[in-house]
Amino acid sequence: MRKHLVTGFAVTAAALAVASLFAQTPDGAAQGKAKGKGGAAKGGVGLYQRQPPAPTGPAPKLADGTPDLSGVWLGSGASDADISRALKPGDSVVMLPWAEALVKTRQSKDDPESNCLPAGIPRGSPYPWRIAQTPGIYFIVFEGNIHSWRQIFMDGRKHPDDPEPAWYGNSIGRFDGPTWVVDTVGFKDKFWFDYVGHPHTEKLHTTERYTRTDMGNMSIEVTIDDPGAYAKPFTTVGRARIMAGTELLEYICQEDNFDLQHISGPAQGPGGSTR
Amino acid sequence: MRAVFGVLAAGLGLLGLGLPVLAHHSGAAVFDSTKKIDLTGVVTKMEWVNPHAHFYIDVKDSTGKVTNWNLELASPSILVRNGWKRNSVREGDMVTVTGSRARDNSNFGIAQTIVFPDGHKLNFLSAFEDGK
Numbered sequence: 001m002r003k004h005l006v007t008g009f010a011v012t013a014a015a016l017a018v019a020s021l022f023a024q025t026p027d028g029a030a031q032g033k034a035k036g037k038g039g040a041a042k043g044g045v046g047l048y049q050r051q052p053p054a055p056t057g058p059a060p061k062l063a064d065g066t067p068d069l070s071g072v073w074l075g076s077g078a079s080d081a082d083i084s085r086a087l088k089p090g091d092s093v094v095m096l097p098w099a100e101a102l103v104k105t106r107q108s109k110d111d112p113e114s115n116c117l118p119a120g121i122p123r124g125s126p127y128p129w130r131i132a133q134t135p136g137i138y139f140i141v142f143e144g145n146i147h148s149w150r151q152i153f154m155d156g157r158k159h160p161d162d163p164e165p166a167w168y169g170n171s172i173g174r175f176d177g178p179t180w181v182v183d184t185v186g187f188k189d190k191f192w193f194d195y196v197g198h199p200h201t202e203k204l205h206t207t208e209r210y211t212r213t214d215m216g217n218m219s220i221e222v223t224i225d226d227p228g229a230y231a232k233p234f235t236t237v238g239r240a241r242i243m244a245g246t247e248l249l250e251y252i253c254q255e256d257n258f259d260l261q262h263i264s265g266p267a268q269g270p271g272g273s274t275r
Numbered sequence: 276m277r278a279v280f281g282v283l284a285a286g287l288g289l290l291g292l293g294l295p296v297l298a299h300h301s302g303a304a305v306f307d308s309t310k311k312i313d314l315t316g317v318v319t320k321m322e323w324v325n326p327h328a329h330f331y332i333d334v335k336d337s338t339g340k341v342t343n344w345n346l347e348l349a350s351p352s353i354l355v356r357n358g359w360k361r362n363s364v365r366e367g368d369m370v371t372v373t374g375s376r377a378r379d380n381s382n383f384g385i386a387q388t389i390v391f392p393d394g395h396k397l398n399f400l401s402a403f404e405d406g407k
Contacts, residue, residue: 047349049357049403108304116299116326125299127352143352144299195301249352253299256324259347262377263304272303 054216075240076124077220081269106197120191201228358402
């Protein structure tokens with residue numbers, strides 16, 4: 001093995017590479033905060049470089065006047081590094097004492113996301129996703145988030161009285177003007193809200209509000225109401241951008257998750273931040 | 276020039292803070308940014324798999340002892356969108372890799388840059404040398 005101080009070239013290249021990587025962190029373009037014309041930061045969006053600009057024009061509608069939410073989207077409604085980082089102005093995350101204590105003991109290796117289990121709601125990923133609108137039921141299909149999917153019933157039904165606990169819960173949706181509102185209950189208490197390990201309970205109730213503000217962009221707000229773990233509800237804010245020129249690709253996380261055996265230390269976000 | 280230094284300084288600052296999110300976990304939970312690696316060797320295998328592609332190289336030290344290193348990349352879906360091909364690194368290629376070693380000191384690291392003898396370069400997530 002040849003191991004020595006990195007050269008100037010290596011440092012420069014690594015710096016550029018890491019700078020690019022950090023551009024995708026949840027507080028960056030993965031939440032649609034890319035800079036520049038058309039939402040593209042020097043042709044790159046998140047981890048993805050030389051991307052075509054997002055399409056422009058007014059938000060489209062289906063033939064019946066329903067907002068058309070179709071397309072390949074990149075972004076999410078919350079910071080997946082730390083859910084308390086991207087909140088509606090004035091909101092705060094106040095954990096109950098047991099939750100506060102739990103977060104301080106959580107280890108990165110135990111994060112369900114690291115174990116190729118679902119990221120839940122509203123945790124995003126650096127991978128794109130798609131909304132598919134079919135009569136009576138919409139689907140969100142994820143490339144990341146372990147290549148899974150959600151179903152949102154749009155036929156006017158109510159939640160079951162005693163929903164079977166599920167990673168993605170039981171979701172029903174409706175439109176409030178241009179905004180798609182998704183109401184979800186019936187969660188398992190398994191997933192973490194973020195890399196630092198904010199927990200939830202089976203009492204979790206999420207309300208997601210998706211508004212396609214124009215052809216290429218969507219605002220997303222998610223209200224988290226979990227009286228089992230938090231002293232009061234809070235609302236996260238984020239954005240997504242149409243990822244032009246690509247389709248969803250395969251990402252089977254379980255294929256060879258060899259990193260897991262090397263993960264150590266407390267639950268932590270980019271740069272090693274912890275609660 | 277100021278812009279170049281600005282980018283470099285920003286990158287160094289980020290390197291100092293930690294490592295990238297690797298899509299489904301924090302890079303800092305696996306790799307130690309203070310443990311730099313700079314390895315030259317022959318590629319023995321490419322694993323084009325999820326959640327991270329990775330490849331192995333044999334590195335010979337001054338005594339002739341050969342150590343096989345496992346070097347990590349982004350996922351194939353990220354790589355192909357950024358110009359990589361599944362055969363961009365092939366068995367038998369001579370490469371020089373810089374990056375950071377795993378926290379557990381195993382022969383596992385993140386391949387932040389890959390340089391070939393003809394000078395062309397790849398990085399952890401992109402085949403675009405200008406990083407744009």
